[in-house]
Amino acid sequence: MPILSLITFLPLAGALLFIFIPKEQKNLFRIFALLLALITFIISLTLFFQFDPGTADPQFEERAEWIGYGIQYHVGIDGISLLLVLLTTFLFPIAILSSWNYIQDKVKEYHIFILILQAGVLGVFVSLNMFLFYVFWEAMLIPMYFLIGIWGGKRRIYATMKFVLFTMFGGLLMLVAIFFLYSSYYQATGIYSLDIFELQKLILKPEIQMWLFLAFALAFAIKVPMFPFHTWLPDAHVQAPTAGSVILAAVLLKLGAYGFLRLALPLFPDAVARFVPILAVLCIIGIIYGALMALIQKDVKSLVAYSSVSHMGLIMLAVFSLNVEGLQGAIYQMLSHGLSTGALFLCVGVLYERAHTRLIKDYGGVSKQMPVFSAFFLLAVLSSVGLPGLNGFVGEVLCLFGIFKANAVWAILGITTIILAAGYLLWMFQRVMQGPITNDKIRSFPDLSLREIMVFVPIAILMFWMGIFPGTFLRKMDTSINHLIDQVKNRETYFSQASDTHNILGIRTDSRPSQESKTQKEEDSR
C-alpha cells in the first residue's frame, strides 16, 4: 500500500472535495477536516509500527516518472523523517480541533488551506527527489500566506508578506543551487538525476561546496529561524490565528532544521566543517539573544515566538555538534519543542478566545478562575523549561551533551538556556496566571470546555510518554543518524572515478556504510 502518498494526498483530496461543498455547512467542514486529519494520523501510525530501525535506507519508497530528466515522484522515509512525519500528522488534528469555535469566518476556505498546508508539510518530509522537495517547500507557503493573511490579527498583511517574501527569498537561492547540483551530476555521470541520495554521492570541490552550502544554509536558516534572520517569526506568530501559530512553531520551523539534516549536511560535508564555527556562534547568539528578548516581551505570543528562536538555536547548535548524541537530541528536541511550544500557543489561544488580548498586563490571577487550564498551561511551561520526566528534558539534555562533546565552551554558553527559559516562562506564567485577579473580565472566564480538554489531553500524555520512555523514539533513528554522521565525517574513504569537470572531485561508489562497519556499530551499541 502506498502509505506515504496516501497520507500526503489524503488531505489534499479532502481540500479538493471541500470546493464542492456549499460554504454554509460550517460544521461539516470542521468535522470532515478533523476526520481526515485523524485518518491521516492513524494511517501514519502504521509507518511507525512497520518501520524497520535496522537500516538507514529509505523505507516505504515509492517512485514514479514525472516530468522526466531526473524529475521523479520519489518518496520515502528514514529514521530522521519518520518522527517528523508523525509529529505533523499528530498535530494537525489538534490544530483543527483548537480552531473549532475561533474560526467563524470563511470556515470553508480555512479548512481547505489547513489541509493543503498539511499536504505540503508532509510532502517536504517524505520527498526524496530534490525537485519534489522544492515544489512542496514552496507550495507550503501559499496556504500559510492565506492563513495568516486572512484569519490573522491587525497587522496580518505586513506579517504575512514578510514571512512569505523572506522564506521565498531563501528558497530561490536554494533553487539555483539545486540546478547547479543537477548540472554537475549530469556532467559527472551523463545521467540526469535529482535523487537526493544520488546527489549525495557527488564529491564537489570544497570551494564550490562553500557557495552551494551557503545558498542552502540561507534558505534553511531563515526557516529555522537562526539569528539574525529571525524577525519574521515574532510578527508571523503574533498575527497568525492560533492553529497557524501552532503549526508554524511546531512543524514549519522544523523544516529548516530538517533541511540541514537531509540536504545541507550530507551534500556539503567539507563546507560544513568550514562553516560550523560561524554557524555555532550564530546559534549561541540565537540561544541567548532569543531568551533575553523573550524576557521582556509584553505580548504572550511574541514571548513564545522568541522562546522558539532560543530553543531552535539550541537545536541547531546540537545539529552542528555532528555527533550521535547531538543529532538524536536535536531531532528529539524538535519533536518535543513541537509539542511544548504547540501547547503554549494553544494555551495562549485559549486565553485569547476569552479576553481578546495577548498582552501580559491584561491578565493576572487566571489560575484561580480556570484551574484545569492552569494545570495544562503549567505543564506546557514546564515541558518547555525542560523539566525531567517530561519530553523537554530528554531532548535538551541530549542536545547539551552532544554540544558538550563537540565543544565544552559552546555547552557552557548554551546551558544558560535552562536558566533563562525558566526565567522568562515562569515570569510570564506568574504575571498571567498567578497573583490577584486584576481584570474584572477574568472573573467571567469559563474553564476549559470538553473540546478544549480534548485538545490538550493527547499532548499531555505524549509529553509524559516522551519524557519517561524516550527509547520508543530514540531507537527508531539510531541507524539513520549513524549513517548521516558517517556521510558527514567519514566519507573520504569511498570515492572512485576522478572526473575532469571543474566542480567535481569524484563520485562515491557507495554512500551507505559497508556491511562490516554496520555490524561493527551494532556490536558497539551493545
Added chain:
Amino acid sequence: MIPPTYYLVVSIILFVLGIIGFFIKKDLITQFLSVEVMLNAANLAFITFAHSAGSLDGQIIVFFVITVAAAEAAIGLAIILLVYRKHKSIKTEDIHLMKG
C-alpha cells in the same frame, strides 16, 4: 516604365507622413488614420519589391496586411467608440490610466 525607386520614394513619404501625423495629432481617430497610412506605405513597398523581383510573395503578404488592417479598423474603431463613451473624449492626453 517608371523605375521602382519612384514607388519607394512615395512609400517613404507616405510612411513619414504617417509618423508625423501620429505624433502631432491629438485625437485617436487621426492617429488611427496615420497608422493606416503607414500600413499602406508598407504595402506599397511590398508590391514594388514583388513586382521588381517577379515574385508573388510580397503581393500575398499585402493581402494579409489589408485583411488584418480591416479587422484592426473594426476593432480599433470600436475601442475608440468605447473610450469616447467612458471618457467623453478621444484626446490622448486625457487617457492615461496606465500611468505608473
Added chain:
Amino acid sequence: MAELFWLIPFFPALSSLLLILFGRKLPRKYIAFQACLAVFFSLALSILSFLSLLGSGHEGHGLIKNLFAWIHSGSFKVDLSLQFDQLTAVMCLVVSGVGFLIHVYSSGYMAEDKSFARFFAYMNLFTFSMLLLVMASNLVLMFVGWEGVGLCSYLLIGFWFEKPSAADAGKKAFIVNRIGDAGFMLGIFFILLHIGSAEFAAVNHAVEAGGFAQGLATLIALLLFVGAIGKSAQIPLYVWLPDAMEGPTPVSALIHAATMVTAGVYMVARMNLLYSLSPVAMQVVAIVGALTAVYAASMALTQNDIKRVLAYSTISQLGYMFIGLGVGAYSAAVFHLYTHAFFKSLLFLGAGSVMHALSGELDLRKMGGLRKYLPLTFPTFLIATIAIAGVPFFSGFFSKDAILTSAFANGQYLIWALGLMGAVLTAFYMFRVVFLTFYGKERLEPEAKAHLHESPKTMTIPLVILAFFSIVAGYVGLPIVLGKNVNLFDRFLEPVIHAPHGAHLSLSSEWMLILASVAVALFGIFIAYVFYLKKPDIPHNLVARFPWLYKLLYNKYYMDEIYNATFVNSTIKGSELVYKHFDLKVIDGALNGSAKTMNTIGKLLSSLQTGLIKDYALVFLLGALILLGYFVF
C-alpha cells in the same frame, strides 16, 4: 520484601497522580488519608529494607534494581535504576519518616484550605521526587529527582499564588535553583564524557582505578558543588530560601528544612570518593559552609518573622553540614543532616502550631507569654531549640560536635573557630525566639488572643514524636571519647563512605573541644536570657548605639537589593534596550529597509510609465531607428 525496595518512591507517585486527576471530587478526609497512607507505605517499606540491610551484615553492599533503559543515545547511556544502600537507607528513613509525620500534621494544619487536594498532590509528588533523588543509582536520575523537588518546591512555595509575594518567591526559588542545576548538569556531562557512565558505582570504580586526574576531579567536584550551593542555599545562592517561607508552614518544614535543602549535602556525601581526590574542592566546600554558617546566623539575629529566623537558621545549619563534608567528615555531615531533620522540622511545625493558634501571626513582636496557652507546642519547641543550640544530651549536640571536632582534627582551625562563632549565634537567636514567643509579656493582638487555642491532635502528635527523636536520635552517633565503637552511625555508613578518615585527636583534646562547644552554647543561651528576659532594654540600647549594624543585619546585608540591581534589573533593562534599538531598528530595520529600497526603485522606474500613448510610440520609434541604424551601419 526487601527486593521490592524499588517500589518505595512509587506509592506517593501513584497517590499524587490520583489526587491530581480526581482530587477535586474526593472528600477531604479521604484525600488526607490516602496521602498519608502512601507515605506510610514508603516508610514501612524503607524500614523493612533498612532492616534487611542491617541483617546483611557490616559489609552489605546495598541493592540495585535496574527498571529499564531510559535514555540511550550514543555514549549517553542512562538507565532508570534505583539503589538502596546504607546512605540511601538513612535518607529514605528521614524523608519518608519525617515526611509521614508532616503529612499527618498537614491534614490538621491545612484543614481549612480550599485547595486541599492540590496541596497533598504536591506533597506526595515531592515525597516521590525526593525519594527518587536519594534512591537514584546514577547522577542523571538523581538530577531528575533534583529538578523534581525543585518543581515541587516551586509549586508549594507558590501554593497561595493569589498572593504576589508567594508567586514571586516560588519563581525566585526555581530560577536560583536552576543556576545551580546548570553547573550540576555540566558536572554530570564531564563525568559522562570521561568515564562513559553516570552510575555512582562506575564513578567510584573509576576514582579507585585512578581514572580522574586531580584537575579534572576538582573541576567536576566544583561544578557539582555549584548545584549543591543552589539546592542547599549556600552563599551566594541562598537568597531564595528565606523567601520560600511564603509557602505553607508544613512545606517549610518538609522541603525547606528537613529534606530538599539537604539534597546538596547528600549529593556531596554520595560523591565522597571524588571529592576526596581534590583537596581544593574540599577546601572550597568547607569555606563556603563555614562562611554561610556564620553569615546566615548573623542575619537570623534581628529578624522578627519567626519563620524567617528558622529559614536563616536552616541555611546556617546546612553550612555546618558542608563544613563536615569539606573537612572529610562525611558521615558526621550526614549525621547532622539526620538529626537536623528532626529538630528543624519540629521547630517549623512548632512555629506552625503557634501561627495556627494566633490566626496566622508570624511577627515575634506580637507574641510573648504563650507557654501557658500552648501546653504541648511549648515543650516540644523548647526541646528542639535546646537540640539545635547544642546543649549536651540532645541530638544536635552530638552531630554538631562531631563536625567541629573533625574540623579541628584536620587542622582547619579557622573553620572550627567560625563554627564555634556560629554556634554562639545559633544558641542566641534560637533562645531569642523562644523567649520572645513563649515567655515575657503578652503582646498579642486582641483579635488573635480571642481565638487562642492549642492545635488539634493531628498536629500535636507529630510534634511529640519529633520531640522524642530530637532527643534520642543523637545516641546512635556518640562521640569517640565514650568508646571506640560507640558511633553506630559511622559504622553503618562505612560501606558507602569510602573516603579515609582524617587524623585522630588525643582523648584529652577531644574533651576540650566538647567542653568548648558546650561552653559556647550555654554562653549564647545566657546572653539571650539576659537580653530578652532579664534586661529587655539592652537590645534597644544596642540598636541605638549601632544603628548601621542593626540596619545592615535587618535588611539582610541588602543582598536581595544588590542582586536585583546587578543581575535582574540590568538584564531586563539591557534586553529592553537591545530589543528597541537592535532587534526592531537594526535587524528589522535592515529588512524593512531593503524592502523599502526595492519599493523606491520600483516607484522611480514606474514614473517612466506615463500612460500617454505618444510617449510609448516615441520610445518605440527611437528603438526602431536605433535598430535600423544598427543594421544599416
